[in-house]
Amino acid sequence: MNLRTLFCTLLVGASAMLSAQERVCHTMGNLDRLLNEHEQLHEQMEQIEAFTRTFETTPQLRNGNVVTIPVVVNVIYKTGAQNISDAQIQSQIDVLNADFRRTNSDADNTWSQAADTEIEFCLASVDPDGNATNGIRRKSTNKPSWQANDAMKGNQGLTPWDPSSYLNIWVCNLSGGLLGYAQFPGGPASTDGVVCDYAYFGTIGTATFPFDEGRTCTHEVGHYLNLRHIWGDGGCSVDDFVGDTPLSDGPNYGCAIGHVSCGSVDMVQNYMDYTDDGCMNLYTDGQAIRMHALFAPGGFRYSLTQSAACGDTPTPTCTDGIQNGDETGVDCGGSCAPCATPTCDDGIQNGDETGVDCGGADCPACPATCDDGIQNGNETGVDCGGPDCSPCSTGTCDVPAGTNAVNIKRKRATLTWDAVSSAVSYTVQFRVAGSAAWTSEATTAETSITASSLNNNVTYEWRVRSNCNGDASAFSPICSFTAGDSNSSSCAGERVVLAEVRAYPNPADASVRIEVLLGGDTPVSLQVADAFGRLVMEQELVDGAFVDLDVSDLDAGIYLVRATNGLTEDVIRLVVE
Numbered sequence: 122m123n124l125r126t127l128f129c130t131l132l133v134g135a136s137a138m139l140s141a142q143e144r145v146c147h148t149m150g151n152l153d154r155l156l157n158e159h160e161q162l163h164e165q166m167e168q169i170e171a172f173t174r175t176f177e178t179t180p181q182l183r184n185g186n187v188v189t190i191p192v193v194v195n196v197i198y199k200t201g202a203q204n205i206s207d208a209q210i211q212s213q214i215d216v217l218n219a220d221f222r223r224t225n226s227d228a229d230n231t232w233s234q235a236a237d238t239e240i241e242f243c244l245a246s247v248d249p250d251g252n253a254t255n256g257i258r259r260k261s262t263n264k265p266s267w268q269a270n271d272a273m274k275g276n277q278g279l280t281p282w283d284p285s286s287y288l289n290i291w292v293c294n295l296s297g298g299l300l301g302y303a304q305f306p307g308g309p310a311s312t313d314g315v316v317c318d319y320a321y322f323g324t325i326g327t328a329t330f331p332f333d334e335g336r337t338c339t340h341e342v343g344h345y346l347n348l349r350h351i352w353g354d355g356g357c358s359v360d361d362f363v364g365d366t367p368l369s370d371g372p373n374y375g376c377a378i379g380h381v382s383c384g385s386v387d388m389v390q391n392y393m394d395y396t397d398d399g400c401m402n403l404y405t406d407g408q409a410i411r412m413h414a415l416f417a418p419g420g421f422r423y424s425l426t427q428s429a430a431c432g433d434t435p436t437p438t439c440t441d442g443i444q445n446g447d448e449t450g451v452d453c454g455g456s457c458a459p460c461a462t463p464t465c466d467d468g469i470q471n472g473d474e475t476g477v478d479c480g481g482a483d484c485p486a487c488p489a490t491c492d493d494g495i496q497n498g499n500e501t502g503v504d505c506g507g508p509d510c511s512p513c514s515t516g517t518c519d520v521p522a523g524t525n526a527v528n529i530k531r532k533r534a535t536l537t538w539d540a541v542s543s544a545v546s547y548t549v550q551f552r553v554a555g556s557a558a559w560t561s562e563a564t565t566a567e568t569s570i571t572a573s574s575l576n577n578n579v580t581y582e583w584r585v586r587s588n589c590n591g592d593a594s595a596f597s598p599i600c601s602f603t604a605g606d607s608n609s610s611s612c613a614g615e616r617v618v619l620a621e622v623r624a625y626p627n628p629a630d631a632s633v634r635i636e637v638l639l640g641g642d643t644p645v646s647l648q649v650a651d652a653f654g655r656l657v658m659e660q661e662l663v664d665g666a667f668v669d670l671d672v673s674d675l676d677a678g679i680y681l682v683r684a685t686n687g688l689t690e691d692v693i694r695l696v697v698e
């Protein structure tokens with residue numbers, strides 16, 4: 122086989138690795154991102170690890186008490202299919218309970234260390250306000266899919282219920298073929314929990330073979346409870362911090378029963394491998410002990426053991442400060458004292474008022490403003506149209522077209538683009554061509570902006586995006602021009618459709634720098650696979666960024682490095698010596 126044939130064969134292997142039929146969990150990439158964003162996270166995780174080591178080496182009186190974790194499932198959907206049913210959610214809770222208690226019907230005796238982890242899950246019955254809930258929240262959005270950047274946990278999606286009392290699970294449409302990802306203990310409270318793609322959640326409805334037995338969520342909850350991937354996310358010298366799981370040199374896919382690595386048979390049936398749902402069936406005793414370290418007094422998730430979120434809903438009283446029971450207001454109405462009669466001067470919006478003390482049948486009309494959230498006055502839409510408010514938007518938040526640089530002088534130039542009907546402003550980024558980062562950014566309501574203080578004969582790059590109400594477009598293709606050259610404006614846009622990834626040194630033996638150049642503004646997913654298509658590293662980057670990978674633990678050989686922004690990709694060969 123000549124080299125060209127070998128290279129093509131390897132490429133075929135790589136594309137197979139990226140098909141939707143193999144498990145892709147983004148928890149380690151998410152950890153890398155959080156470690157970059159939160160200075161103190163590393164130390165926090167070290168403390169949890171030290172606490173865990175102490176717990177693991179201190180004789181425990183296992184009293185058989187089962188820890189029950191209250192769960193809230195946050196469903197974020199655009200389509201009806203994504204809005205999965207209550208029954209499908211319950212099927213996932215049932216799987217979690219069976220898998221963690223080892224009452225799963227596919228449990229077998231292959232591994233004697235297989236364990237009942239003595240952890241259970243319940244859909245919350247009490248919400249953070251003390252009201253009854255079924256433990257399921259739903260939100261409709263216009264966003265067709267979500268990246269693994271926690272946006273679904275913010276205001277665009279659903280912010281979590283207090284993670285000290287609830288395990289938050291987000292179910293949404295994840296992009297990039299991801300099945301799910303989790304946040305390890307120690308991370309920020311505002312993003313604590315796990316995310317699962319709606320197509321790989323539960324056992325009915327949208328659940329899709331070969332990930333239709335709920336094991337994606339079992340795996341991600343394992344991460345949430347401090348379990349690492351069973352191969353330790355490295356070669357044979359990297360462990361998963363659990364003593365009774367065999368060493369392994371990488372993930373197993375499909376169901377490679379009997380596969381040997383690092384001198385022993387891999388535990389492909391463990392929930393923390395990358396095998397198909399039907400192949401998995403156990404957690405080990407060591408993994409159970411590692412998880413329980415979190416629940417000991419002083420442990421990071423001890424507060425969950427004190428949560429009353431799966432208890433009885435408190436009886437409503439007329440003095441509990443919340444509107445519950447049959448009350449028609451806070452602690453009034455229904456079986457409580459009547460609520461105060463609304464008046465047009467009580468300083469609150471009540472009765473049928475459409476604003477504070479105005480609108481409705483009894484109060485004077487509210488003055489129309491362009492931000493009161495209702496169509497009133499001479500508006501032709503909600504807070505838009507008419508002579509006083511800005512025009513109503515008519516279209517989608519498109520990327521500005523018609524980008525061009527005009528009046529190019531030695532010191533200044535004018536950057537122009539076509540108006541987007543729904544845009545309220547535009548954000549322009551600017552830099553000297555070839556710079557790693559955008560050095561200047563400005564927002565304008567106009568369709569042009571002046572670049573000044575230029576240096577003659579220097580080439581500059583720029584791009585523009587639309588800002589609409591509550592939304593923003595992607596950036597336009599990158600344009601360039603050279604100061605002093607009136608004919609130099611060009612907006613080829615090739616970088617949006619061409620991906621480029623570089624590695625150096627190559628061959629490498631210890632550390633290799635991977636540099637990614639992709640157009641557009643989307644994060645770039647970087648994956649390194651060995652010659653058999655097995656994923657050995659993954660990482661998320663932004664455009665123009667680079668990362669130094671430690672390859673000293675990798676076996677010598679040929680690896681494939683693939684970068685994609687979801688639209689385009691580039692694959693290069695990396696030789697490790």
Ligand SMILES: [Zn+2]
Binds near residue numbers: 147350
């Ligand atoms: Zn994982």
